[in-house]
Amino acid sequence: MNILILGGGGREHALAWAVLQNPKCDRLIVAPGNAGIARIAETATLDIEDGAAVLEFAGENAIDFVIIGPEAPLAAGVADVLRAGGVLVFGPDKAAAMVEASKAFTKQLCDAVNAPTARYARFTDAAAARDYVRREGAPIVVKADGLAAGKGVVVADDRATAEAAIDDIFGGQFGDASAEVVIEEMLRGEEASFFVLVSGEDVLPIGTAQDHKRAYDGDAGPNTGGMGAYSPAPIMTDAVCQRAMDEIVRPCVAELTRRGTPYSGVLYVGLMIEDGAPSLVEFNARFGDPECQCLMLRLGAQALDLMQACAEGRLSEMRVNWANDHAMTVVLAAKGYPGSYEKGTVIQGLDALAATSSQAVFHAGTKTQGDDIVAAGGRVLAVTARGEDLQEARDRCYAMAEQIDWADGFYRRDIGWRALG
Numbered sequence: 001m002n003i004l005i006l007g008g009g010g011r012e013h014a015l016a017w018a019v020l021q022n023p024k025c026d027r028l029i030v031a032p033g034n035a036g037i038a039r040i041a042e043t044a045t046l047d048i049e050d051g052a053a054v055l056e057f058a059g060e061n062a063i064d065f066v067i068i069g070p071e072a073p074l075a076a077g078v079a080d081v082l083r084a085g086g087v088l089v090f091g092p093d094k095a096a097a098m099v100e101a102s103k104a105f106t107k108q109l110c111d112a113v114n115a116p117t118a119r120y121a122r123f124t125d126a127a128a129a130r131d132y133v134r135r136e137g138a139p140i141v142v143k144a145d146g147l148a149a150g151k152g153v154v155v156a157d158d159r160a161t162a163e164a165a166i167d168d169i170f171g172g173q174f175g176d177a178s179a180e181v182v183i184e185e186m187l188r189g190e191e192a193s194f195f196v197l198v199s200g201e202d203v204l205p206i207g208t209a210q211d212h213k214r215a216y217d218g219d220a221g222p223n224t225g226g227m228g229a230y231s232p233a234p235i236m237t238d239a240v241c242q243r244a245m246d247e248i249v250r251p252c253v254a255e256l257t258r259r260g261t262p263y264s265g266v267l268y269v270g271l272m273i274e275d276g277a278p279s280l281v282e283f284n285a286r287f288g289d290p291e292c293q294c295l296m297l298r299l300g301a302q303a304l305d306l307m308q309a310c311a312e313g314r315l316s317e318m319r320v321n322w323a324n325d326h327a328m329t330v331v332l333a334a335k336g337y338p339g340s341y342e343k344g345t346v347i348q349g350l351d352a353l354a355a356t357s358s359q360a361v362f363h364a365g366t367k368t369q370g371d372d373i374v375a376a377g378g379r380v381l382a383v384t385a386r387g388e389d390l391q392e393a394r395d396r397c398y399a400m401a402e403q404i405d406w407a408d409g410f411y412r413r414d415i416g417w418r419a420l421g
């Protein structure tokens with residue numbers, strides 16, 4: 001089987017690693033990939049948001065299966081073009097990917113099926129949005145409606161911060177994503193991620209995780225794309241998972257099918273749990289990052305079988321074979337992230353950290369420069385390890401991180417604190 005993965009971050013490195021564990025993979029190409037991915041698979045230069053170009057590339061390389069990693073190609077309709085061209089693809093069509101591409105769309109979807117979520121209002125005018133904040137007070141959550149690379153959400157502890165966020169968004173901070181603002185009440189409780197595969201109305205849970213969004217220890221500092229994660233999430237008990245399926249996932253998936261836009265692919269269900277009751281924070285139309293790194297290390301070779309069955313409409317035949325294990329990932333980021341940071345700094349010590357079935361260093365923002373691996377982004381590496389319990393996974397993770405020689409990077413040293421105490 002010849003497989004193409006679209007994307008070039010830590011999520012796609014983890015997907016590539018898992019796919020390569022499965023003997024049915026004969027050839028793997030990742031576009032555009034990164035320095036770490038290039039060590040285990042072919043990489044290619046390709047505009048992954050251009051469906052026609054991706055379809056042509058798939059034909060030229062006899063690709064049997066395309067796995068779409070990031071959200072931008074999904075929102076651009078790349079999956080639609082591939083399916084129309086007869087290529088098997090993992091990822092929802094453009095219409096179904098609206099669950100991530102528009103926060104207002106997801107809110108309306110929840111309204112249609114009475115799924116629990118935060119009370120909200122939508123605005124296309126900054127003055128009206130500011131008036132709403134003055135009436136509602138703070139804390140409050142301000143979101144750019146469209147795709148903003150994980151940076152379009154501000155949890156405002158005071159009115160001034162909320163109003164500044166409104167002005168920034170309507171001022172064009174996030175380009176096309178800035179056309180509309182969604183303002184929500186701030187939910188209370190503990191946040192967790194729930195991952196399910198969806199094929200029409202067939203739904204299969206494939207794992208839970210918790211990530212750490214704040215940049216610094218103690219959940220201090222600005223929000224980031226994620227500084228670490230662990231799986232499974234203790235807060236996601238069997239009872240909570242069942243409620244999330246019954247009250248949120250199945251009704252929303254059924255509503256998408258009823259509308260004529262059935263979902264196919266992985267659905268990231270971001271939840272807030274209070275007193276055992278889950279409420280929807282957000283849907284994403286792809287695997288989370290860095291949660292994906294934990295999930296792939298735990299799933300291994302079966303990840304490809306599951307994604308293929310999902311794409312082929314055979315999801316009802318599948319079961320997840322879980323080991324009784326835990327995984328953790330710690331993100332190494334460039335100093336200054338999520339603000340300004342320096343690129344091109346050299347990273348050493350990676351050669352001593354060979355990937356095994358229980359540990360891997362997944363590259364996110366890296367490239368090759370001569371004989372060196374250098375930083376090329378904000379979140380640069382995701383050190384990931386498994387263990388019989390979370391403490392063992394954590395100990396292995398941090399032992400690996402300490403072996404990496406990168407003076408221009410930093411990482412949180414308290415990933416997993418909520419579960420470990």
